[in-house]
Amino acid sequence: MPNHAPIQFDIEARSDSTLKFSPQQQNKKRKREHEQPPPRVSSVHQNGQPKKNRQSNLNSSLPNLSGPNAKLNVRRQTLLPIRKQLPIWSHQQEIRQSLRRTDVLVLSGETGSGKSTQVPQFLLTEQWCNGRIAVTQPRRVAAISLARRVAEEMGTPLGSSSPASRVGYSVRFDNSTSANTRIKYLTEGMLLQELLRDPALKEYSAVIVDEIHERSVNVDLILGFLRNLLTTGRHAREGKPLKVVIMSATVDTEKLVKFFDEGYKIPHLGSSESPVQSKFISTVYVEGRQYPVSINYLPEPTNNIIEMSLKTIFQTHYKEPLPGDILIFLPGQEIIENLERQINELAANMEAEVPKMLTLPLFAALPQAAQQRIFQPAPPRTRKIILSTNIAETSVTVPGIRHVVDCGTVKMKYFHSKLGLEALLAKPISQSAAIQRKGRAGREAPGKCYRLYPESEYVKLDRNTRPEILRCDLSQAILIMKARGVNDVLNFPLLDPPPQKAMEKALLLLLQLGALNGEDGSINEIGQKMAKLPLTPTLARVIVEAAKPEMDCLEDVIDVLACLSVENIFLNPATEEKREAAEAARKDLFRREGDHITLLSAVRAYTSERTDRREWAEQRWISHRAMQNVMNVRKQLHAQCKQLGFLSKDASLRADSASFTALDERKTDMIIQCLTRGFLFNTAALHPDGSYRTLFGKQTVAIHPSSVLFGRKVEAIVFSEFVFTTKAYARGVSAVSLAHIDGLL
Numbered sequence: 001m002p003n004h005a006p007i008q009f010d011i012e013a014r015s016d017s018t019l020k021f022s023p024q025q026q027n028k029k030r031k032r033e034h035e036q037p038p039p040r041v042s043s044v045h046q047n048g049q050p051k052k053n054r055q056s057n058l059n060s061s062l063p064n065l066s067g068p069n070a071k072l073n074v075r076r077q078t079l080l081p082i083r084k085q086l087p088i089w090s091h092q093q094e095i096r097q098s099l100r101r102t103d104v105l106v107l108s109g110e111t112g113s114g115k116s117t118q119v120p121q122f123l124l125t126e127q128w129c130n131g132r133i134a135v136t137q138p139r140r141v142a143a144i145s146l147a148r149r150v151a152e153e154m155g156t157p158l159g160s161s162s163p164a165s166r167v168g169y170s171v172r173f174d175n176s177t178s179a180n181t182r183i184k185y186l187t188e189g190m191l192l193q194e195l196l197r198d199p200a201l202k203e204y205s206a207v208i209v210d211e212i213h214e215r216s217v218n219v220d221l222i223l224g225f226l227r228n229l230l231t232t233g234r235h236a237r238e239g240k241p242l243k244v245v246i247m248s249a250t251v252d253t254e255k256l257v258k259f260f261d262e263g264y265k266i267p268h269l270g271s272s273e274s275p276v277q278s279k280f281i282s283t284v285y286v287e288g289r290q291y292p293v294s295i296n297y298l299p300e301p302t303n304n305i306i307e308m309s310l311k312t313i314f315q316t317h318y319k320e321p322l323p324g325d326i327l328i329f330l331p332g333q334e335i336i337e338n339l340e341r342q343i344n345e346l347a348a349n350m351e352a353e354v355p356k357m358l359t360l361p362l363f364a365a366l367p368q369a370a371q372q373r374i375f376q377p378a379p380p381r382t383r384k385i386i387l388s389t390n391i392a393e394t395s396v397t398v399p400g401i402r403h404v405v406d407c408g409t410v411k412m413k414y415f416h417s418k419l420g421l422e423a424l425l426a427k428p429i430s431q432s433a434a435i436q437r438k439g440r441a442g443r444e445a446p447g448k449c450y451r452l453y454p455e456s457e458y459v460k461l462d463r464n465t466r467p468e469i470l471r472c473d474l475s476q477a478i479l480i481m482k483a484r485g486v487n488d489v490l491n492f493p494l495l496d497p498p499p500q501k502a503m504e505k506a507l508l509l510l511l512q513l514g515a516l517n518g519e520d521g522s523i524n525e526i527g528q529k530m531a532k533l534p535l536t537p538t539l540a541r542v543i544v545e546a547a548k549p550e551m552d553c554l555e556d557v558i559d560v561l562a563c564l565s566v567e568n569i570f571l572n573p574a575t576e577e578k579r580e581a582a583e584a585a586r587k588d589l590f591r592r593e594g595d596h597i598t599l600l601s602a603v604r605a606y607t608s609e610r611t612d613r614r615e616w617a618e619q620r621w622i623s624h625r626a627m628q629n630v631m632n633v634r635k636q637l638h639a640q641c642k643q644l645g646f647l648s649k650d651a652s653l654r655a656d657s658a659s660f661t662a663l664d665e666r667k668t669d670m671i672i673q674c675l676t677r678g679f680l681f682n683t684a685a686l687h688p689d690g691s692y693r694t695l696f697g698k699q700t701v702a703i704h705p706s707s708v709l710f711g712r713k714v715e716a717i718v719f720s721e722f723v724f725t726t727k728a729y730a731r732g733v734s735a736v737s738l739a740h741i742d743g744l745l
């Protein structure tokens, strides 16, 4: 725990406790990070097109905006001059013309230059564009907020069935589009789902792949499918043109050009068309609008990020004038919530004359409404302190930021291929991520960036973030390919092909899950069902198992999986005394079968609470926010299972009035059986020396201290999470019989 006592923020009086950052040498800075002074913003266009023309182009895509839409029209008019000031505006003709000439455009430009909001609008009035435009995003929050913004800019209602609506979004379990939607923002996962339904993407004239630098597995798969559609699979589009735009803040243009070019060089097997000529790719670079940001490093590495963060935040708050919000990058939800609590406690004791602080967390699992709060301006005499994961790095632009604190780590999925286990680990960021983070401080004025690590560590960081496909479990990627007709997955075009060994390992997992046919590796009925669920194969398999009529526990399993999909619902109080109190308050919820049934009992008790759910949660040190999230995911999974016919059409969400303890052992047994079917790789047996070892890979794992089974010895365990801190831990653990595991092998 950080020691709070010496942190007094009377900077003048206590200069000895003041954090010392060493400023980066100016000459190095420019060279390394290509700092640009803000370019002069001009509304005069350089492309020779009269202004009137462009304006009418914009209008021709819009419905009649008189009458009830007048209000939207006013908003559109207000936003127009702002749009025209975006750096991308002067590249409009260049972008349109590139795509008239070529199929693929690789577009790079600083975050905030206007790529995500403007490019789809530029393309909408092109002659070739008579279908929809898809814009993919790695995150839900970005897809939704971009769609909202662009609907406003175009003066049309968002997603509704009103004939005037032109812009919509589609994210997991939340579809806000109509027959009139022309621009559709969607997560990468949703575009992959659409490929199941419509393998040639015939309803689209253009696909814009945004934020490519994040290099999620999904985006790499999308690039492969698009390359096939533009080349070997062209005939499937029946003559309809398809344009592809690849966009990013930091993009390896050369690599992308080479990737697509190679596709065009492959002879068109099975196609009656003659081989397409090369030179189908163009590139455009949009300069950023970036003010200088000074960089400050810690002189020494720290092992107490929380304390360093607190010092830096409060020092900045006391020293720097308003306006000027602070954005701090942290690795995950737990540390964000911990730091948020500590800031709030300290801020409550600030002198009356010091401006107030408003802490706002931002991470992917945060409910929509809470995420949207970060966009609102701070109240008078108040500084916003935004505590964010890497979401705010490029995906979301938060206005008002002048100070960035970068702790230098990010949580990433890592796959231990030898053990067959995947873990979420906090890892050092890459240099390009550090540069992006720093850039967030210089959007509106010169800013400051505090890196909570020494410069000697910065220079050792990888230049770019390693693509997820090279470090994660590939079973979901392979299932996605197989379900979309790619049987020869080893030859699917990928920007960075993973080692063959990793692919084989994933194929083995899918075989073990019973998703593929043993003889030829083709996808079977179970695999097809799994592929329709927007979940990892492991979780999808649990659902498919629970949907079997003889199991009769799908709704309970949904509740458990909903808990697993959010971060911890049980809060971990800071002091021993409080921890004991929390334990006592939660006693009734704990179940001897393990953590999964304990989670289920918490959901049951929460949903049956009729008076005040927030108070109920607070009394038990249960995160109300996490619980609200669980409710949301539960609702969505429920709807999805109904849609797939796993639940009957008239099944309604249960608000349990009966106490869970009334449920019998048979039921809990079924639930654990379903979990074991999916998490077969995550099973471990007790050895005579008292340790648990995984049945595949023979890795020693210890039951995590947060588990209700901690300290207990049971024959075998199944666990939903593998964490590697000081040693290998199983978290989210249930007791299971060896006989049952044997039955599945």
Ligand code: CDP
Pocket: 086, 109, 110, 111, 112, 113, 114, 115, 116, 117, 118, 145, 146, 149, 397
């Ligand atoms: O894609 P890129 O980062 O280049 O820029 P963008 O997302 O198109 O954002 C351009 C500008 O639109 C931002 O600087 C914001 O002023 C505005 N914007 C907004 O107000 N709300 C959003 N949800 C997205 C963008």
